[in-house]
Amino acid sequence: MKKPNDIILRGVTKVAVVIIFTFAINLFFAGHHNPGGGFIGGLAFAAALTLMFLSYDVDSVRANFPVDFKVLTAVGVLIAVLTGMGGVFFDLPFLTQAFDYFHLPIFGKTELATAVLFDIGVALAVIGTAMVIIMTISEDR
Amino acid sequence: MSLLHIMILIPFIFAIFVPLLYKLFNSRIHTGWFVLIIPVVIFIYLLRFIPGISSGEAAYQSLNWIPSFGINFDAYVDGLGLVFGLLITGIGALVILYSIYYLSKEKEALHNFYVYLLMFMGAMLGLVFSDNILVLYVFWELTSISSFLLIAYWYQREKSRYGAQKSMLITIFGGLAMLSGFIMLSMMTDTYSIREMFTQVDTITGHSLFIPAMILVLIGAFTKSAQFPFSIWLPDAMEAPTPISAYLHSATMVKAGIYLVARFTPVFGGTSEWFWLVSGIGLITLLYGSVNAVRQTDLKGLLAYSTISQLGLIMSLLGIGSAALYFGYGDEADLYAAAITAAIFHMINHSTFKGALFMVVGIVDHETGTRDIRRLGGLMTIMPITFTVAVIGAFSMAGLPPFNGFLSKEMFFASVVDVSNLTEFNMDTFGILFPIIAWVASVFTFIYSMILVFKTFRGKYKPERLEKKAHEAPIGMLISPIILASLVVIFFFFPNMIGDYLLKPSVAAVLPAIAENSIMDMYITPWHGWNTELFMTIGVIALGTLMYISLRKWAGIYRMYPQSITLNAIYNSALDKAQSWSASLTDKYMTGYIRDYIAYLFGFFILFVGGTLIVTNSISFDASNNAPVNFYEIALMVAMIVAAFTVLLAKSRLTAIISLGVLGYLVSMFFVIFRAPDLALTQLVVETVTTALFLLCFYHLPRFKEQVHKEKKGVPFKPLNLIISIGVGVVVTLFALSANGTRLFEPIAGFYEDSYKLAGAKNIVNAILVDFRGIDTMLEIFVLCIAALSVYTLVKLGLSRREK
Numbered sequence: 001m002k003k004p005n006d007i008i009l010r011g012v013t014k015v016a017v018v019i020i021f022t023f024a025i026n027l028f029f030a031g032h033h034n035p036g037g038g039f040i041g042g043l044a045f046a047a048a049l050t051l052m053f054l055s056y057d058v059d060s061v062r063a064n065f066p067v068d069f070k071v072l073t074a075v076g077v078l079i080a081v082l083t084g085m086g087g088v089f090f091d092l093p094f095l096t097q098a099f100d101y102f103h104l105p106i107f108g109k110t111e112l113a114t115a116v117l118f119d120i121g122v123a124l125a126v127i128g129t130a131m132v133i134i135m136t137i138s139e140d141r
Numbered sequence: 142m143s144l145l146h147i148m149i150l151i152p153f154i155f156a157i158f159v160p161l162l163y164k165l166f167n168s169r170i171h172t173g174w175f176v177l178i179i180p181v182v183i184f185i186y187l188l189r190f191i192p193g194i195s196s197g198e199a200a201y202q203s204l205n206w207i208p209s210f211g212i213n214f215d216a217y218v219d220g221l222g223l224v225f226g227l228l229i230t231g232i233g234a235l236v237i238l239y240s241i242y243y244l245s246k247e248k249e250a251l252h253n254f255y256v257y258l259l260m261f262m263g264a265m266l267g268l269v270f271s272d273n274i275l276v277l278y279v280f281w282e283l284t285s286i287s288s289f290l291l292i293a294y295w296y297q298r299e300k301s302r303y304g305a306q307k308s309m310l311i312t313i314f315g316g317l318a319m320l321s322g323f324i325m326l327s328m329m330t331d332t333y334s335i336r337e338m339f340t341q342v343d344t345i346t347g348h349s350l351f352i353p354a355m356i357l358v359l360i361g362a363f364t365k366s367a368q369f370p371f372s373i374w375l376p377d378a379m380e381a382p383t384p385i386s387a388y389l390h391s392a393t394m395v396k397a398g399i400y401l402v403a404r405f406t407p408v409f410g411g412t413s414e415w416f417w418l419v420s421g422i423g424l425i426t427l428l429y430g431s432v433n434a435v436r437q438t439d440l441k442g443l444l445a446y447s448t449i450s451q452l453g454l455i456m457s458l459l460g461i462g463s464a465a466l467y468f469g470y471g472d473e474a475d476l477y478a479a480a481i482t483a484a485i486f487h488m489i490n491h492s493t494f495k496g497a498l499f500m501v502v503g504i505v506d507h508e509t510g511t512r513d514i515r516r517l518g519g520l521m522t523i524m525p526i527t528f529t530v531a532v533i534g535a536f537s538m539a540g541l542p543p544f545n546g547f548l549s550k551e552m553f554f555a556s557v558v559d560v561s562n563l564t565e566f567n568m569d570t571f572g573i574l575f576p577i578i579a580w581v582a583s584v585f586t587f588i589y590s591m592i593l594v595f596k597t598f599r600g601k602y603k604p605e606r607l608e609k610k611a612h613e614a615p616i617g618m619l620i621s622p623i624i625l626a627s628l629v630v631i632f633f634f635f636p637n638m639i640g641d642y643l644l645k646p647s648v649a650a651v652l653p654a655i656a657e658n659s660i661m662d663m664y665i666t667p668w669h670g671w672n673t674e675l676f677m678t679i680g681v682i683a684l685g686t687l688m689y690i691s692l693r694k695w696a697g698i699y700r701m702y703p704q705s706i707t708l709n710a711i712y713n714s715a716l717d718k719a720q721s722w723s724a725s726l727t728d729k730y731m732t733g734y735i736r737d738y739i740a741y742l743f744g745f746f747i748l749f750v751g752g753t754l755i756v757t758n759s760i761s762f763d764a765s766n767n768a769p770v771n772f773y774e775i776a777l778m779v780a781m782i783v784a785a786f787t788v789l790l791a792k793s794r795l796t797a798i799i800s801l802g803v804l805g806y807l808v809s810m811f812f813v814i815f816r817a818p819d820l821a822l823t824q825l826v827v828e829t830v831t832t833a834l835f836l837l838c839f840y841h842l843p844r845f846k847e848q849v850h851k852e853k854k855g856v857p858f859k860p861l862n863l864i865i866s867i868g869v870g871v872v873v874t875l876f877a878l879s880a881n882g883t884r885l886f887e888p889i890a891g892f893y894e895d896s897y898k899l900a901g902a903k904n905i906v907n908a909i910l911v912d913f914r915g916i917d918t919m920l921e922i923f924v925l926c927i928a929a930l931s932v933y934t935l936v937k938l939g940l941s942r943r944e945k
Contacts, residue, residue: 040823
């Protein structure tokens with residue numbers, strides 16, 4: 001496909017992508033108490049990448065994100081499974097999640113949950129899947 | 142997790158590290174040396190059980206696996222399991238040692254080889270030490286799979302692939318049959334534990350499922366142990382590397398069926414069906430294998446048929462021994478219990494001499510480049526050590542003294558003679574067949590044993606017909622067969638060493654009733670006077686020698702049997718037919734057009750969901766609890782209908798895609814109105830990404846309607862599509878309305894409302910996703926991962942094929 005040299009789109013993209021990334025990360029961490037979470041965060045992140053990819057091309061996305069998204073997907077699944085294994089070592093059923101409240105220097109009283117680790121796996125798998133599919137199809141011409 | 146469990150699982154764990162070791166060290170050290178540690182360690186660990194086991198104790202350790210379904214990894218070590226465990230690890234260690242010299246570290250994919258081998262070893266250990274039948278089944282199938290992988294180790298060869306597929310099809314079929322047998326057993330007894338089944342034998346015997354369960358379990362055992370008519374996979378499995386043939390296909394895996402029959406003898410034994418099936422099939426296999434072994438020209442083929450025949454022998458002994466359960470305990474029971482002793486003793490002996498013989502054949506193959514009997518000969522002076530081992534192994538197989546095969550063969554003869562006097566089970570009519578078949582088969586056994594030794598090592602040396610210049614094998618390759626051959630001799634002179642420590646406890650495991658009620662007085666001795674058994678052996682030697690000398694005169698008989706009705710021909714034609722039938726059937730509906738597949742999917746959806754709604758008479762509509770419809774909702778509805786029609790009527794595809802996106806966004810607006818922010822967010826992002834994806838696929842889709850307009854003059858109207866689309870709409874609407882109108886169960890929402898207390902999360906949706914229903918999410922991302930990889934492979938493979 002011949003890409004039109006769309007300055008406005010590219011200019012906007014440069015700024016927008018950063019905003020979407022921030023939003024995606026925010027969504028991800030908000031997930032525990034507010035709308036958001038691994039799935040949505042991951043998808044939003046993938047959407048930003050897609051935007052980048054639509055306004056530029058595959059190569060520039062590759063250059064900025066030197067990640068093999070197939071591997072990323074697999075790593076995501078692996079993280080999810082391994083965090084699930086965590087419970088097994090404490091004689092609890094597979095995928096048991098734990099949480100507790102800690103006093104951290106800057107944040108004060110903070111809740112730390114293993115579910116977040118699981119969610120990271122979900123997010124990575126979602127990003128990876130979306131990008132693998134989009135990039136594979138777009139390269140197939 | 143106990144040490145026992147760790148020992149069973151350690152081969153699997155170690156297998157993970159084998160590729161790493163291969164990568165790091167293989168240029169200097171053969172990977173086999175690392176792997177060798179595992180069986181040696183487990184072997185030594187298992188030896189420590191012997192004192193306890195021989196005094197009648199058994200070790201038991203439980204590990205929770207799926208406790209809510211009663212499926213736990215219960216490891217149970219008794220005499221029978223221990224004999225197998227020692228064989229698995231003992232022979233395993235020797236085979237690995239042998240393989241270090243057999244497989245060159247430069248040319249072979251050793252990491253694959255040892256991973257499969259360790260996987261097999263672990264599976265086999267798990268199989269013999271499991272008390273839970275479902276766990277046993279899992280390990281059982283794992284052995285089939287690792288055997289498949291090992292047969293196909295040289296997958297470049299077509300015959301390897303054929304043999305691997307054959308063994309897979311037959312043994313997995315048997316495994317599935319066995320699984321259904323197991324399920325029937327657990328339905329009868331309400332337990333998955335084998336030992337608990339022993340306590341409920343009366344319930345099982347009287348149950349109407351008794352015969353089906355027995356036959357299904359036996360199919361599993363017979364397929365695995367290559368009993369007639371399932372035996373055809375074993376000769377083709379000889380395409381595996383020789384260490385594998387020695388290990389899996391003669392010493393251990395094929396004995397899993399024997400193990401299963403022995404293990405379930407207390408459950409099924411003592412009935413005439415069990416007696417006849419096990420001993421009858423065993424005797425047929427014994428005869429079939431030994432007669433066919435004589436005609437083989439490939440040394441490994443000969444050994445394969447000989448293994449089939451020997452397995453039949455052990456199987457028939459187990460069948461005869463099961464008669465002991467009929468008598469309960471007493472003199473007569475002891476008489477038949479001796480058959481079980483003979484079976485287990487012969488099984489151990491078979492592993493030693495057959496293992497040695499396989500290794501000898503491997504050496505001959507390795508050093509001369511051929512296994513064809515017609516091209517071999519005169520190797521005695523060139524390979525003196527190999528020759529000695531071959532003589533020991535083959536003479537033991539033929540049942541000659543002073544080798545262990547003689548002892549168990551005599552015990553076998555004694556058992557068939559004893560059983561011919563049995564008056565139960567219709568034996569007064571057919572009993573005489575037992576010693577006759579046994580004797581005839583033994584004559585053939587003698588003949589092929591002689592062929593193996595004399596055709597290979599005596600006669601004229603034909604260097605011009607060999608690919609390599611023959612020479613004696615390196616010492617490393619000889620260690621394992623020498624150890625096995627010395628065991629063959631040692632067992633002859635000290636049979637009661639294993640008799641006391643291994644045979645008695647294993648017989649006690651097979652026949653617990655006898656073990657409890659009588660002192661097992663068992664003493665194996667090579668000489669018991671001029672009795673029937675001895676005369677039978679002498680007869681075998683005399684007739685066998687005569688027939689071996691005159692082999693050429695009568696071997697033509699084999700050619701008279703028509704090739705078209707051999708078991709292999711039947712298997713091949715059945716496989717071909719199954720393939721062509723399923724291909725023609727599949728071609729009928731797999732058109733390659735996604736629109737057809739969608740039509741099938743939705744057609745089935747209408748039939749099943751709509752059908753269920755009608756059949757169960759559950760179409761109902763109750764609007765009394767509904768909130769009033771407000772202005773926003775009506776406005777959104779109108780907008781959605783407009784968007785939907787735009788999709789249908791759009792002139793260009795771009796318009797259609799964008800309208801579809803609009804439709805998606807409008808749906809998310811609904812989620813906003815109904816206060817489901819998580820759903821709304823997800824829907825928004827998903828819609829965005831899929832629209833982008835759709836735009837990418839743009840170029841790959843066939844041309845749009847207007848093109849069709851020009852070529853075909855008018856959009857072709859397909860009434861079936863109209864019916865299906867209207868049908869789906871109607872069914873979904875009805876379904877949604879009925880779901881709203883009926884409430885069969887209490888809502889489970891109350892549980893999730895405690896999410897802050899239970900999961901520390903204020904967002905219920907997220908708590909459900911990652912905590913309460915975590916396994917759903919995990920499986921969903923599996924699906925995502927698989928989908929991504931499938932798209933990748935489909936597109937990439939399609940590309941490379943197009944380039945060709």
